[in-house]
Amino acid sequence: MTDVRTTPPNPHAPSDAPAGPASAAAPSLRAAPAAPATDPARPPALVRLPTRRSAGDGKRRLRVPRSVERLAGVAALFVLWQVASAAGWVEPDVLAGPQSALTVGWDLARDGTLGDALWTSLGRVAWGLGLGVPIGTVLALVAGLSRIGDDLVDANLQMLRFVPILGLQPLLIVWLGVGETTKVTMIVLGVAFPIFVNTSAAVRAIDPRHRELADVLGLSRIERLRRIVLPGARAGFLVGLRLATGVAWLLLVFAEQINATSGIGYLMVRAQTFFQTDIIVMCLAVYAVLGLLSDGAVRLLERRLLRWQPGR
Amino acid sequence: MAAGPMSAMDTAGTAPTPDPAPAPGTADATGAPADRDAAPTSGLAVSARGATRSFGDRHVLQDIDLDLRADEFVALLGRSGSGKTTLLRILAGLDPGAEGEIHVAERRAVVFQDARLLPWLSVLDNVVLGLRDGRAADRGRAALAEVGLAGHEDDWPKTLSGGEAQRAALARALVREPQLLLLDEPFGALDALTRVRMHALVQELCARHRPAVLLVTHDVDEAVLLADRVLVLTEGRISLDVPVDVPTPRLRHDPRFAALRSRLLAELGVDEAAEGARPPARPPTRPAAPSADPPGGAP
Numbered sequence: 003m004t005d006v007r008t009t010p011p012n013p014h015a016p017s018d019a020p021a022g023p024a025s026a027a028a029p030s031l032r033a034a035p036a037a038p039a040t041d042p043a044r045p046p047a048l049v050r051l052p053t054r055r056s057a058g059d060g061k062r063r064l065r066v067p068r069s070v071e072r073l074a075g076v077a078a079l080f081v082l083w084q085v086a087s088a089a090g091w092v093e094p095d096v097l098a099g100p101q102s103a104l105t106v107g108w109d110l111a112r113d114g115t116l117g118d119a120l121w122t123s124l125g126r127v128a129w130g131l132g133l134g135v136p137i138g139t140v141l142a143l144v145a146g147l148s149r150i151g152d153d154l155v156d157a158n159l160q161m162l163r164f165v166p167i168l169g170l171q172p173l174l175i176v177w178l179g180v181g182e183t184t185k186v187t188m189i190v191l192g193v194a195f196p197i198f199v200n201t202s203a204a205v206r207a208i209d210p211r212h213r214e215l216a217d218v219l220g221l222s223r224i225e226r227l228r229r230i231v232l233p234g235a236r237a238g239f240l241v242g243l244r245l246a247t248g249v250a251w252l253l254l255v256f257a258e259q260i261n262a263t264s265g266i267g268y269l270m271v272r273a274q275t276f277f278q279t280d281i282i283v284m285c286l287a288v289y290a291v292l293g294l295l296s297d298g299a300v301r302l303l304e305r306r307l308l309r310w311q312p313g314r
Numbered sequence: 315m316a317a318g319p320m321s322a323m324d325t326a327g328t329a330p331t332p333d334p335a336p337a338p339g340t341a342d343a344t345g346a347p348a349d350r351d352a353a354p355t356s357g358l359a360v361s362a363r364g365a366t367r368s369f370g371d372r373h374v375l376q377d378i379d380l381d382l383r384a385d386e387f388v389a390l391l392g393r394s395g396s397g398k399t400t401l402l403r404i405l406a407g408l409d410p411g412a413e414g415e416i417h418v419a420e421r422r423a424v425v426f427q428d429a430r431l432l433p434w435l436s437v438l439d440n441v442v443l444g445l446r447d448g449r450a451a452d453r454g455r456a457a458l459a460e461v462g463l464a465g466h467e468d469d470w471p472k473t474l475s476g477g478e479a480q481r482a483a484l485a486r487a488l489v490r491e492p493q494l495l496l497l498d499e500p501f502g503a504l505d506a507l508t509r510v511r512m513h514a515l516v517q518e519l520c521a522r523h524r525p526a527v528l529l530v531t532h533d534v535d536e537a538v539l540l541a542d543r544v545l546v547l548t549e550g551r552i553s554l555d556v557p558v559d560v561p562t563p564r565l566r567h568d569p570r571f572a573a574l575r576s577r578l579l580a581e582l583g584v585d586e587a588a589e590g591a592r593p594p595a596r597p598p599t600r601p602a603a604p605s606a607d608p609p610g611g612a613p
Contacts, residue, residue: 211430217408218424219444219486229443233434310434310470 098280107284115269120288122265123258126182127250127296130189135246137190138197139239145198146205147231159198167192168256175261185257192253196245204238205231237311240304247296255289357384358417359494359526360405365414367400374400376550378414384493387520387527389537392547393582398530401547402498405528419526422494423487427502429479431471431486438467441486450489457485461515477508481515488519495525501536513539534578538571539564546581554581 080100086092087099094102110116141159144151167188178184208231216226258267266285273281360382367375374397382388392398404412406424431440442454458464461481471479480500487495497516501509517540520527531537537544538558546554556577560570579586 211426211428212432214408215426215430215432216444218406219490221444225444229432229435233432236434310472312470312472 094279095277096279098283100283102280103283103287106278106280107287110269110281110284116288119264119266119269123254123267124292126185126189126257126265127254127292129186130193130250130253131246133186134190134193134250135197135243138194138242138246139201141194142198142201142205142235142239143227143231146202146235147227156202159195163195163199167195167253171257171260180261185254185262188257189250189253192249193246196249197239197242200242200245201235201239204235207238208234236307240300240307243303244297244300247300248293251289251293251296358382359384359386359419360528361417362405363415365401365404365412365416367397367404367409367412373550375404375412378550378552380545380552382494382526382528384419384526385524387529387540387542389529389531389541389544390547391531391534391537391544391578391582393532396547397550398547399498402496402528402530405494406496419493421490421492422496423490423492424496424498425480425483425487425500427499429471429474429476429483431474431479431482433471435471436467437463437469437471437474437482440471440482441489443486445489453489454485457489458482460488460519461485475508476504477512480504480512484515484519488523491523492525495520495527497527497529497531499530499532501533502531509536516540534575534582535566537578538574539566544574544578546578548581554578 084100087094087097087101092099098106107116141155145156145159146152170191171184171188174184174187178187212230212234213226216230221229254265255267258265259271262268262271266288270282270285273279273285358381360380362378362380365375365378365380366373378401380401390398390401400409402424403409404416405418406422407418408424431437432443435443438451438454438458441457442450445453455464455467458467461484463478463481463485466474466478466482471482474482480503483500500516501512504512513536527541529537529540538560541558543555543557545552548554554577556574558564558574560568560574564571566572576586
């Protein structure tokens with residue numbers, strides 16, 4: 003199907019005109035637009051459509067994977083940044099260059115500081131997601147599947163959704179103190195809402211024809227949940243999960259910068275006191291990498307769970 | 315819901331298995347044991363008396379009496395809005411708002427116009443969905459083979475063509491060994507050539523399994539081709555009930571075929587002469603085009 007030719011319905015037109023040397027067919031074709039379009043007796047003028055002549059005809063070039071191409075812009079930015087730092091255009095007190103951030107990262111990794119901080123931060127996010135995702139999912143199912151659940155859960159959560167989680171921090175500290183519980187609770191709350199909102203919307207949006215099918219096939223409640231509701235809501239849940247991981251890291255940064263004695267955010271706050279911008283840059287990079295990795299993990303999960311969708 | 319408007323011949327509910335208490339949450343479970351005594355046992359797959367369905371003041375179905383013998387293939391013709399799909403949905407147990415005394419065979423299966431396969435289940439899992447016996451997978455495989463889909467067991471439904479998906483839906487219905495098979499315009503969304511092959515397949519399968527069939531369609535040729543009896547539904551009432559006396563194999567150029575076809579078209583309000591009187595034998599360029607689609611374009 004690579005060689006698509008215009009097939010002339012006109013027997014007088016040379017059948018191989020498009021493939022042959024351009025000069026043979028060109029005059030008649032080129033004259034076509036000038037011909038008056040109003041004459042009904044005139045045979046239709048043919049126009050050569052842009053086609054490929056053969057499969058191997060296209061410009062041969064080295065195929066660089068698109069993902070590598072996309073990295074070129076990022077690499078350029080880093081090079082520029084490094085050059086600016088090395089040349090002294092940017093003072094280290096204002097913004098450290100990539101190289102010094104890497105060096106300090108290496109040092110902190112070797113003495114274990116970075117590892118400890120990373121472990122603590124990962125633990126907080128893991129707890130937050132581990133509790134927040136199931137809570138959001140269960141609430142979404144309750145709200146999406148029963149009238150009472152809808153009345154009790156949905157209305158309240160839709161209202162609470164607009165309370166800024168960050169603003170809850172003072173109240174949480176009053177209730178739970180300044181320890182780990184407050185930090186994890188904030189992440190749990192931040193995670194549960196996007197999961198709830200997206201999953202309950204997906205449960206509601208389940209095709210009514212599928213419910214009808216369940217009636218016709220006489221499916222039990224459990225079978226409906228397992229075979230229709232849960233898989234049907236999966237795509238919405240995964241959208242929520244992607245948002246939730248983003249929120250989890252955001253809240254982690256916030257929680258770790260206040261009243262923390264460990265974690266990546268704590269490293270940053272301490273560095274701020276001593277104008278160690280190399281450590282701050284390094285910590286920001288760690289956050290970015292963690293965010294990218296978790297997003298990639300969710301995407302991998304998506305591909306796995308939605309593999310029935312065409313194009314995955 | 316004291317005595318539900320609808321009751322199965324021996325048990326209520328939509329479960330295709332002879333489980334007397336199907337799903338606790340099944341929408342139309344009437345659960346009235348008294349209905350059992352009232353159920354006729356005389357070789358009927360459908361027995362409806364005074365079936366009526368109204369939406370507000372609008373009577374979509376009025377006082378329908380309908381019997382289907384246990385091995386009868388009945389086509390229900392009607393223009394769109396005549397209530398034919400409403401009647402099928404009532405018999406499928408999907409409409410708890412119907413009135414009248416309606417009995418249907420306990421094991422019934424529905425094939426909808428859309429194949430209605432769950433996209434996240436493999437074709438085989440779709441076919442055996444809801445079956446609870448241990449040999450379900452084997453039976454599902456056999457049913458798929460019967461509709462010509464052997465080898466597609468593990469495919470995702472979205473990779474099937476329209477005709478294949480509809481055959482899978484047919485397999486899902488057959489594997490339940492229905493006593494009553496309800497077909498709701500199952501070929502309506504298929505292209506003309508695929509439809510011809512599906513007609514042949516349905517004929518073959520029905521000859522082998524002999525369920526009672528109610529085929530809702532607006533294609534007159536399809537009705538005459540497949541059915542033992544054709545009903546025409548006009549404004550919520552059965553306006554014509556006629557046996558198909560065309561000997562098999564039924565050919566469109568058979569004069570009896572053409573005569574019945576004309577009669578049905580007239581009943582549906584299509585004036586063949588005014589519509590351009592397409593001859594019964596098709597023009598060669600459109601071998602299997604539906605010759606008459608009264609509901610779509612007709613006023």
